[in-house]
Amino acid sequence: MARICLAENSGGLGGVGAGGGSEGQASQVATGAAAHGYGYPCIECVTGMTADFDIQLTKDYTAEIPSDLTGIKSVKMIAVPSMRHTDTSRRIEKECDFKEDGKVHLKLGPEEVNENDGVWYAEFHCYTEKDGKGELRQNYRAYLCIRKGTTGSRTSNHPPTVMDVRLALMDTSPEMNTVLDDLEFSDMMILHAIERAIDEWEETPPRLARHFDATTFPFREHLIKGAVGFLLQAITHRYMRNRMQYSAAGLTFDRNDRANAYLQQAQLARSEWRTFINSMKTSMNMEECFGVVRQPWFDSGIAYYDFW
Secondary structure (H helix, E strand, O other), X not given: OXXXXXXXXXXXXXXXXXXXXXXXXXXXXXXXXXOOOEEOOEEEEEOOOXXXXXXXXXXXXXXXXXXXXXXXXXXXXXXXXXXXXXXXXOOEEEEEEEOOOOEEEEXXXXXXXXXXXXXXXXXXXXXXXXXXOOOEEEEEEEEEEEEOOOOOOOOOOOOOOHHHHHHHHOOOOXXXXXXXXXXXXXXXXXXXXXXXXXXXXXXOOOXXXXXXXXXXXXXXXXXXXXXXXXXXXXXXXXHHHOXXXXXXXXXXXXXXXXXXXXXXXXXXXXXXXXHHHHHHHHHHHHHOOEEEEOOOOOOOOOEEEXXX
């Protein structure tokens, strides 16, 4: 059973359920709560499976002050594929068991995860009455990442996962980063980069009739490149802020002197992603200019016209 901590209103311990790796990374062997590292934690499961999560709601990032749920009558997990659109037809809702000391039990099964692979925004709503009909008093947010499995998944789409992006960056384990001896990007940073790439697609002209989110975006390989570009671009800010040269044994060293190299790689990835956006959206926009008009006086019953 996975355990994870969520802080009220603004994220919490940025790890994965059952994660105990440094900076909130996922761990295959850890059994404790998610490790430190600020940001929205990630709740992970796979289509076709049933998963249980023990969640500690807290008042602070460090999970030292449990939330007081005295007076709370119901806790519901609500997930939507995007906060960008107002379409509420696709959502996941699940009532949770809870205790007054902020401990919440969430159980997700095939009914919730099947055919919903992708990245969702999840919130834990605490109400003063049953069935979410009372006042909403407390709110906790996380990412819900449903990975595509061999059963219960859509056949038409395969949203990229955190590991897909890690493999593209070769940031799969501390052993791959001999200087850092750690993973460089947190799961939360990767999921945020995927969302930023989709936001850029949606906000780049021309505006299309079709809209995508992190559960429906169909161009998987290019979305990975888009996320990589945003990650490399963002990490340069951290390296620039933390530059500090020091000397030891006659050698001068600065482990954060990487901003320029990372910026060059970011510009390359961002250029590939932007080129793809421009060409694909132009193509899709032209396709939307064509229509079909039914004319009863033709034997076939259909006449085709091009609309520009």
